[in-house]
Amino acid sequence: MSSGDDQRSQASAKPAFSEAQACALVESVYGFKVSKIQPLPSYDDQNFCVCILRTEGTTDGPTEYVFKISNTESSKTPDLTEVQTHVIMFLQEAGFPTSSVCRTKGDNLTSLVSVDGGSEIKSYLVRLLTYLPGRPIAEIPVSPQLAYEIGRLAAKLDKTLEKFHHPELSCLRRENFIWNLKNVPLLEKYLYALGQDRNRELVEQVIRLFKDEVMTNLSHFRECINHGDLNDHNILVESSKSAFGDAVYQVSGILDFDDMSYGYYVFEVAITIMYMMIESKDPIQVGGHVLAGFESIIPLTPVERGALFLLVCSRFCQSLVMATYSCQLHPENEEYLMITAKTGWKHLQQMFDMGRKAVEEIWFNTAKSYESGISM
Numbered sequence: 001m002s003s004g005d006d007q008r009s010q011a012s013a014k015p016a017f018s019e020a021q022a023c024a025l026v027e028s029v030y031g032f033k034v035s036k037i038q039p040l041p042s043y044d045d046q047n048f049c050v051c052i053l054r055t056e057g058t059t060d061g062p063t064e065y066v067f068k069i070s071n072t073e074s075s076k077t078p079d080l081t082e083v084q085t086h087v088i089m090f091l092q093e094a095g096f097p098t099s100s101v102c103r104t105k106g107d108n109l110t111s112l113v114s115v116d117g118g119s120e121i122k123s124y125l126v127r128l129l130t131y132l133p134g135r136p137i138a139e140i141p142v143s144p145q146l147a148y149e150i151g152r153l154a155a156k157l158d159k160t161l162e163k164f165h166h167p168e169l170s171c172l173r174r175e176n177f178i179w180n181l182k183n184v185p186l187l188e189k190y191l192y193a194l195g196q197d198r199n200r201e202l203v204e205q206v207i208r209l210f211k212d213e214v215m216t217n218l219s220h221f222r223e224c225i226n227h228g229d230l231n232d233h234n235i236l237v238e239s240s241k242s243a244f245g246d247a248v249y250q251v252s253g254i255l256d257f258d259d260m261s262y263g264y265y266v267f268e269v270a271i272t273i274m275y276m277m278i279e280s281k282d283p284i285q286v287g288g289h290v291l292a293g294f295e296s297i298i299p300l301t302p303v304e305r306g307a308l309f310l311l312v313c314s315r316f317c318q319s320l321v322m323a324t325y326s327c328q329l330h331p332e333n334e335e336y337l338m339i340t341a342k343t344g345w346k347h348l349q350q351m352f353d354m355g356r357k358a359v360e361e362i363w364f365n366t367a368k369s370y371e372s373g374i375s376m
Helices: 007-011 019-030 078-093 144-163 181-194 198-220 265-278 283-295 302-329 331-337 341-354 356-372
Strands: 034-040 046-052 064-069 111-116 121-130 223-226 235-241 247-254 261-264
Touching (some): 019 046, 078 121, 144 235, 144 265, 144 283, 181 261, 181 265, 198 302, 223 265, 261 265, 265 341, 283 356, 302 341, 302 356, 341 356
Antiparallel strands (some): 064 121, 111 121, 223 261, 235 247
Protein backbone atom coordinates (compact mmCIF):
# COMPACT_ATOMS: atom_id res chain seq x y z
CA MET A 1 0.00 0.00 0.00
CA SER A 2 0.98 3.58 0.40
CA SER A 3 4.32 4.30 1.99
CA GLY A 4 4.46 8.09 2.44
CA ASP A 5 2.24 10.74 3.98
CA ASP A 6 0.66 12.54 1.02
CA GLN A 7 -1.35 10.17 -1.14
CA ARG A 8 -1.95 12.76 -3.84
CA SER A 9 1.72 13.42 -4.52
CA GLN A 10 2.60 9.75 -4.07
CA ALA A 11 0.16 8.51 -6.63
CA SER A 12 1.57 10.87 -9.24
CA ALA A 13 5.13 9.94 -8.24
CA LYS A 14 4.97 6.19 -8.87
CA PRO A 15 8.16 4.98 -10.58
CA ALA A 16 7.96 3.82 -14.20
CA PHE A 17 11.20 1.95 -14.81
CA SER A 18 11.41 -0.45 -17.74
CA GLU A 19 12.61 -4.00 -17.13
CA ALA A 20 15.91 -3.13 -18.83
CA GLN A 21 16.41 -0.09 -16.57
CA ALA A 22 15.59 -2.09 -13.42
CA CYS A 23 17.95 -4.84 -14.55
CA ALA A 24 20.77 -2.32 -15.05
CA LEU A 25 20.16 -0.88 -11.58
CA VAL A 26 20.35 -4.29 -9.90
CA GLU A 27 23.62 -5.01 -11.67
CA SER A 28 25.20 -1.62 -10.94
CA VAL A 29 24.03 -1.23 -7.32
CA TYR A 30 24.38 -4.84 -6.15
CA GLY A 31 26.90 -6.32 -8.55
CA PHE A 32 24.67 -9.23 -9.54
CA LYS A 33 24.26 -10.60 -13.05
CA VAL A 34 20.53 -10.76 -13.80
CA SER A 35 19.23 -13.77 -15.74
CA LYS A 36 15.52 -12.88 -15.64
CA ILE A 37 13.38 -9.97 -14.49
CA GLN A 38 9.62 -9.41 -14.45
CA PRO A 39 7.32 -6.79 -12.92
CA LEU A 40 5.19 -7.53 -9.85
CA PRO A 41 1.90 -5.79 -9.00
CA SER A 42 2.24 -2.85 -6.63
CA TYR A 43 0.27 0.07 -5.25
CA ASP A 44 2.39 3.20 -5.51
CA ASP A 45 5.94 1.84 -5.64
CA GLN A 46 7.44 -0.42 -8.31
CA ASN A 47 8.47 -4.03 -7.68
CA PHE A 48 10.29 -6.58 -9.84
CA CYS A 49 11.00 -10.27 -9.38
CA VAL A 50 14.68 -10.74 -10.21
CA CYS A 51 16.56 -13.98 -10.86
CA ILE A 52 20.33 -13.77 -10.67
CA LEU A 53 23.11 -16.00 -11.97
CA ARG A 54 25.25 -17.64 -9.32
CA THR A 55 28.88 -16.66 -9.34
CA GLU A 56 31.43 -19.33 -10.21
CA GLY A 57 32.21 -21.69 -7.39
CA THR A 58 28.97 -21.04 -5.44
CA THR A 59 26.12 -23.52 -5.17
CA ASP A 60 24.12 -22.12 -2.28
CA GLY A 61 22.41 -18.87 -1.40
CA PRO A 62 19.29 -17.30 -2.91
CA THR A 63 18.94 -16.68 -6.62
CA GLU A 64 15.50 -15.01 -6.57
CA TYR A 65 14.89 -11.53 -5.19
CA VAL A 66 12.34 -8.73 -5.10
CA PHE A 67 13.74 -5.40 -6.30
CA LYS A 68 11.77 -2.55 -4.72
CA ILE A 69 11.84 0.98 -6.14
CA SER A 70 10.15 3.50 -3.83
CA ASN A 71 8.11 6.37 -5.26
CA THR A 72 9.69 9.81 -5.25
CA GLU A 73 7.76 10.99 -2.17
CA SER A 74 8.76 7.99 -0.04
CA SER A 75 12.33 8.35 -1.32
CA LYS A 76 12.49 11.73 0.43
CA THR A 77 12.25 9.97 3.83
CA PRO A 78 15.16 7.50 3.80
CA ASP A 79 15.17 7.30 7.62
CA LEU A 80 11.68 5.82 7.55
CA THR A 81 12.68 3.19 4.99
CA GLU A 82 15.81 2.46 7.03
CA VAL A 83 13.71 1.77 10.14
CA GLN A 84 11.28 -0.42 8.19
CA THR A 85 14.19 -2.40 6.75
CA HIS A 86 15.69 -2.91 10.20
CA VAL A 87 12.28 -4.14 11.41
CA ILE A 88 12.29 -6.79 8.67
CA MET A 89 15.73 -7.95 9.82
CA PHE A 90 14.75 -7.82 13.51
CA LEU A 91 11.64 -9.94 12.94
CA GLN A 92 13.58 -12.49 10.91
CA GLU A 93 16.03 -12.88 13.78
CA ALA A 94 13.02 -13.37 16.08
CA GLY A 95 11.82 -16.28 13.93
CA PHE A 96 9.26 -14.63 11.66
CA PRO A 97 9.24 -15.57 7.95
CA THR A 98 10.34 -12.19 6.59
CA SER A 99 12.74 -11.56 3.72
CA SER A 100 16.49 -11.25 4.05
CA VAL A 101 17.84 -7.86 3.03
CA CYS A 102 20.61 -7.78 0.44
CA ARG A 103 23.34 -5.20 0.97
CA THR A 104 24.62 -2.98 -1.81
CA LYS A 105 28.18 -3.09 -3.15
CA GLY A 106 28.85 -0.27 -0.68
CA ASP A 107 27.49 -2.43 2.18
CA ASN A 108 24.31 -0.36 2.65
CA LEU A 109 20.73 -1.60 3.13
CA THR A 110 19.31 0.93 0.65
CA SER A 111 20.59 3.06 -2.21
CA LEU A 112 19.35 6.38 -3.53
CA VAL A 113 19.60 6.47 -7.32
CA SER A 114 19.11 9.59 -9.41
CA VAL A 115 17.53 9.54 -12.84
CA ASP A 116 17.42 12.34 -15.39
CA GLY A 117 13.74 12.72 -16.25
CA GLY A 118 14.39 15.41 -18.84
CA SER A 119 12.82 18.36 -17.06
CA GLU A 120 14.22 17.36 -13.66
CA ILE A 121 16.43 14.91 -11.81
CA LYS A 122 14.36 12.42 -9.81
CA SER A 123 15.69 10.31 -6.95
CA TYR A 124 14.44 6.84 -6.04
CA LEU A 125 15.28 4.71 -3.02
CA VAL A 126 15.93 1.07 -3.98
CA ARG A 127 16.16 -2.15 -1.96
CA LEU A 128 16.73 -5.79 -2.78
CA LEU A 129 14.99 -8.45 -0.66
CA THR A 130 14.98 -12.22 -0.95
CA TYR A 131 11.91 -13.66 -2.65
CA LEU A 132 9.73 -15.59 -0.20
CA PRO A 133 8.05 -18.91 -1.10
CA GLY A 134 4.33 -19.56 -0.96
CA ARG A 135 0.99 -18.40 -2.26
CA PRO A 136 -0.90 -15.32 -1.08
CA ILE A 137 -3.87 -16.07 1.14
CA ALA A 138 -6.02 -14.43 -1.53
CA GLU A 139 -5.59 -17.57 -3.65
CA ILE A 140 -6.84 -20.11 -1.10
CA PRO A 141 -9.99 -20.61 1.00
CA VAL A 142 -9.58 -19.08 4.46
CA SER A 143 -10.53 -21.77 6.97
CA PRO A 144 -11.43 -20.92 10.58
CA GLN A 145 -8.12 -22.44 11.71
CA LEU A 146 -6.11 -20.34 9.26
CA ALA A 147 -8.00 -17.18 10.27
CA TYR A 148 -7.16 -17.99 13.90
CA GLU A 149 -3.48 -18.46 13.04
CA ILE A 150 -3.41 -15.15 11.16
CA GLY A 151 -4.88 -13.45 14.22
CA ARG A 152 -2.13 -14.97 16.38
CA LEU A 153 0.47 -13.84 13.87
CA ALA A 154 -0.78 -10.24 13.99
CA ALA A 155 -0.60 -10.20 17.78
CA LYS A 156 2.84 -11.83 17.87
CA LEU A 157 4.16 -9.22 15.45
CA ASP A 158 2.99 -6.33 17.61
CA LYS A 159 4.16 -8.03 20.80
CA THR A 160 7.62 -8.72 19.38
CA LEU A 161 7.98 -5.15 18.08
CA GLU A 162 7.69 -3.90 21.66
CA LYS A 163 11.37 -4.93 21.94
CA PHE A 164 12.48 -3.20 18.74
CA HIS A 165 14.78 -0.20 19.14
CA HIS A 166 16.31 2.18 16.60
CA PRO A 167 17.70 5.73 16.86
CA GLU A 168 15.14 6.96 14.29
CA LEU A 169 12.16 5.05 15.69
CA SER A 170 10.20 8.28 16.17
CA CYS A 171 9.80 8.57 12.39
CA LEU A 172 7.10 5.88 12.69
CA ARG A 173 4.88 8.56 14.27
CA ARG A 174 3.42 9.46 10.90
CA GLU A 175 0.82 12.00 11.94
CA ASN A 176 -0.77 12.60 8.51
CA PHE A 177 -0.27 9.11 7.09
CA ILE A 178 -3.47 8.30 5.21
CA TRP A 179 -3.27 4.55 5.99
CA ASN A 180 -2.96 4.93 9.76
CA LEU A 181 -6.37 3.99 11.13
CA LYS A 182 -6.24 7.04 13.41
CA ASN A 183 -6.45 9.25 10.31
CA VAL A 184 -9.82 8.13 8.94
CA PRO A 185 -11.08 11.77 8.96
CA LEU A 186 -8.44 12.58 6.30
CA LEU A 187 -10.57 10.58 3.85
CA GLU A 188 -12.86 13.61 3.55
CA LYS A 189 -10.34 15.15 1.13
CA TYR A 190 -10.84 12.26 -1.29
CA LEU A 191 -14.59 11.65 -1.09
CA TYR A 192 -15.16 13.52 -4.36
CA ALA A 193 -13.70 10.48 -6.15
CA LEU A 194 -16.81 8.49 -5.17
CA GLY A 195 -19.31 10.87 -6.74
CA GLN A 196 -22.70 11.20 -5.07
CA ASP A 197 -24.14 7.78 -4.31
CA ARG A 198 -24.98 5.31 -1.56
CA ASN A 199 -21.32 4.35 -1.12
CA ARG A 200 -20.34 7.92 -0.35
CA GLU A 201 -23.17 8.27 2.17
CA LEU A 202 -21.96 5.10 3.87
CA VAL A 203 -18.39 6.39 4.14
CA GLU A 204 -19.55 9.77 5.44
CA GLN A 205 -21.57 7.98 8.12
CA VAL A 206 -18.52 5.93 9.17
CA ILE A 207 -16.35 9.05 9.38
CA ARG A 208 -18.93 10.80 11.59
CA LEU A 209 -19.13 7.83 13.94
CA PHE A 210 -15.33 7.55 13.97
CA LYS A 211 -14.95 11.16 15.07
CA ASP A 212 -17.57 10.75 17.80
CA GLU A 213 -16.67 7.32 19.14
CA VAL A 214 -13.07 6.43 18.24
CA MET A 215 -11.23 9.76 18.35
CA THR A 216 -12.61 10.39 21.84
CA ASN A 217 -11.32 7.02 23.08
CA LEU A 218 -7.81 6.91 21.59
CA SER A 219 -6.22 7.67 24.97
CA HIS A 220 -7.80 4.46 26.32
CA PHE A 221 -6.24 2.22 23.64
CA ARG A 222 -2.86 0.58 24.23
CA GLU A 223 -0.25 1.93 21.85
CA CYS A 224 2.20 -0.17 19.83
CA ILE A 225 3.93 -0.37 16.46
CA ASN A 226 1.58 -1.74 13.78
CA HIS A 227 2.50 -3.62 10.62
CA GLY A 228 -0.65 -1.91 9.38
CA ASP A 229 -1.26 -3.90 6.20
CA LEU A 230 -1.69 -7.62 6.91
CA ASN A 231 -3.85 -8.04 3.86
CA ASP A 232 -4.62 -11.17 1.87
CA HIS A 233 -1.78 -10.45 -0.59
CA ASN A 234 0.86 -9.67 2.05
CA ILE A 235 0.66 -13.02 3.85
CA LEU A 236 2.05 -16.06 2.05
CA VAL A 237 1.25 -19.67 2.94
CA GLU A 238 2.48 -23.11 2.00
CA SER A 239 0.43 -26.29 2.28
CA SER A 240 1.11 -29.72 3.68
CA LYS A 241 -1.13 -32.76 4.01
CA SER A 242 -2.82 -33.47 7.30
CA ALA A 243 -3.27 -36.97 8.69
CA PHE A 244 -6.71 -36.96 7.05
CA GLY A 245 -5.31 -36.05 3.63
CA ASP A 246 -6.62 -32.50 3.40
CA ALA A 247 -4.45 -29.41 2.95
CA VAL A 248 -3.12 -27.64 6.03
CA TYR A 249 -1.61 -24.20 5.51
CA GLN A 250 1.28 -22.57 7.36
CA VAL A 251 2.43 -18.98 6.97
CA SER A 252 5.60 -18.91 4.86
CA GLY A 253 6.05 -15.21 4.34
CA ILE A 254 5.10 -11.74 5.61
CA LEU A 255 5.45 -8.97 3.05
CA ASP A 256 5.33 -5.18 2.75
CA PHE A 257 6.30 -3.26 5.87
CA ASP A 258 5.89 0.11 4.13
CA ASP A 259 2.68 0.97 6.03
CA MET A 260 4.25 0.57 9.46
CA SER A 261 3.48 3.29 11.96
CA TYR A 262 2.68 3.80 15.60
CA GLY A 263 -0.88 2.76 16.28
CA TYR A 264 -2.71 0.53 18.73
CA TYR A 265 -3.20 -3.20 19.27
CA VAL A 266 -6.87 -2.90 18.36
CA PHE A 267 -5.92 -1.26 15.04
CA GLU A 268 -3.89 -4.31 14.01
CA VAL A 269 -6.63 -6.82 14.73
CA ALA A 270 -9.26 -4.62 13.03
CA ILE A 271 -7.15 -4.27 9.89
CA THR A 272 -6.47 -8.01 9.85
CA ILE A 273 -10.16 -8.87 10.28
CA MET A 274 -11.13 -6.56 7.43
CA TYR A 275 -8.68 -8.12 4.97
CA MET A 276 -9.53 -11.69 5.98
CA MET A 277 -13.19 -10.86 5.30
CA ILE A 278 -12.36 -9.98 1.69
CA GLU A 279 -11.65 -13.56 0.59
CA SER A 280 -13.83 -15.45 3.06
CA LYS A 281 -16.96 -17.38 2.11
CA ASP A 282 -18.35 -16.43 5.53
CA PRO A 283 -17.02 -12.86 5.93
CA ILE A 284 -18.85 -11.91 9.13
CA GLN A 285 -17.96 -15.14 10.93
CA VAL A 286 -14.25 -14.95 10.04
CA GLY A 287 -13.79 -11.91 12.31
CA GLY A 288 -14.41 -14.04 15.39
CA HIS A 289 -11.71 -16.53 14.44
CA VAL A 290 -9.15 -13.77 13.79
CA LEU A 291 -10.11 -12.12 17.10
CA ALA A 292 -9.73 -15.41 18.98
CA GLY A 293 -6.23 -15.88 17.56
CA PHE A 294 -5.23 -12.32 18.39
CA GLU A 295 -6.63 -12.50 21.93
CA SER A 296 -4.80 -15.77 22.62
CA ILE A 297 -1.70 -13.52 22.68
CA ILE A 298 -3.07 -10.04 23.49
CA PRO A 299 -6.58 -9.94 25.05
CA LEU A 300 -8.37 -6.70 24.20
CA THR A 301 -9.77 -4.43 26.89
CA PRO A 302 -13.54 -3.75 26.99
CA VAL A 303 -12.96 -0.27 25.49
CA GLU A 304 -10.87 -1.72 22.65
CA ARG A 305 -13.46 -4.41 21.97
CA GLY A 306 -16.17 -1.76 21.91
CA ALA A 307 -14.37 0.05 19.06
CA LEU A 308 -13.67 -3.03 16.94
CA PHE A 309 -16.80 -2.97 14.76
CA LEU A 310 -16.32 0.66 13.80
CA LEU A 311 -12.57 0.21 13.23
CA VAL A 312 -13.19 -2.65 10.78
CA CYS A 313 -15.74 -0.50 8.93
CA SER A 314 -13.24 2.36 8.92
CA ARG A 315 -10.52 0.24 7.34
CA PHE A 316 -12.96 -0.81 4.62
CA CYS A 317 -13.57 2.89 3.97
CA GLN A 318 -9.86 3.71 3.82
CA SER A 319 -9.17 0.93 1.35
CA LEU A 320 -12.23 1.55 -0.84
CA VAL A 321 -11.97 5.34 -1.02
CA MET A 322 -8.23 5.42 -1.69
CA ALA A 323 -8.46 2.67 -4.29
CA THR A 324 -11.14 4.60 -6.18
CA TYR A 325 -9.11 7.81 -5.94
CA SER A 326 -5.85 6.13 -7.03
CA CYS A 327 -7.60 4.35 -9.89
CA GLN A 328 -8.62 7.70 -11.35
CA LEU A 329 -4.95 8.74 -11.34
CA HIS A 330 -3.66 5.39 -12.62
CA PRO A 331 -6.40 3.65 -14.63
CA GLU A 332 -3.77 1.31 -16.10
CA ASN A 333 -3.36 -0.22 -12.61
CA GLU A 334 -7.11 -0.67 -12.04
CA GLU A 335 -7.09 -4.46 -11.68
CA TYR A 336 -4.65 -4.35 -8.75
CA LEU A 337 -6.01 -1.19 -7.13
CA MET A 338 -9.62 -2.40 -7.11
CA ILE A 339 -9.01 -5.86 -5.61
CA THR A 340 -10.71 -4.94 -2.33
CA ALA A 341 -13.60 -3.20 -4.09
CA LYS A 342 -14.77 -6.44 -5.72
CA THR A 343 -16.36 -7.53 -2.45
CA GLY A 344 -15.50 -4.68 -0.07
CA TRP A 345 -18.53 -2.44 -0.61
CA LYS A 346 -20.82 -5.46 -0.24
CA HIS A 347 -19.17 -6.50 3.05
CA LEU A 348 -19.29 -2.97 4.46
CA GLN A 349 -22.95 -2.63 3.58
CA GLN A 350 -23.70 -6.04 5.10
CA MET A 351 -22.04 -5.03 8.38
CA PHE A 352 -24.14 -1.87 8.58
CA ASP A 353 -27.33 -3.70 7.63
CA MET A 354 -26.75 -6.27 10.40
CA GLY A 355 -25.77 -3.60 12.91
CA ARG A 356 -22.99 -3.41 15.45
CA LYS A 357 -24.70 -5.50 18.13
CA ALA A 358 -25.42 -8.47 15.84
CA VAL A 359 -21.91 -8.48 14.33
CA GLU A 360 -20.23 -8.14 17.72
CA GLU A 361 -22.31 -11.00 19.08
CA ILE A 362 -21.03 -13.28 16.30
CA TRP A 363 -17.41 -12.17 16.74
CA PHE A 364 -17.35 -12.33 20.53
CA ASN A 365 -19.23 -15.64 20.79
CA THR A 366 -16.92 -17.21 18.21
CA ALA A 367 -13.87 -15.95 20.09
CA LYS A 368 -15.32 -17.19 23.39
CA SER A 369 -15.87 -20.66 21.94
CA TYR A 370 -12.07 -21.10 21.68
CA GLU A 371 -11.75 -20.76 25.45
CA SER A 372 -13.56 -24.06 25.88
CA GLY A 373 -11.56 -25.65 23.07
CA ILE A 374 -14.61 -25.91 20.80
CA SER A 375 -14.28 -23.39 17.99
CA MET A 376 -17.43 -22.45 16.08
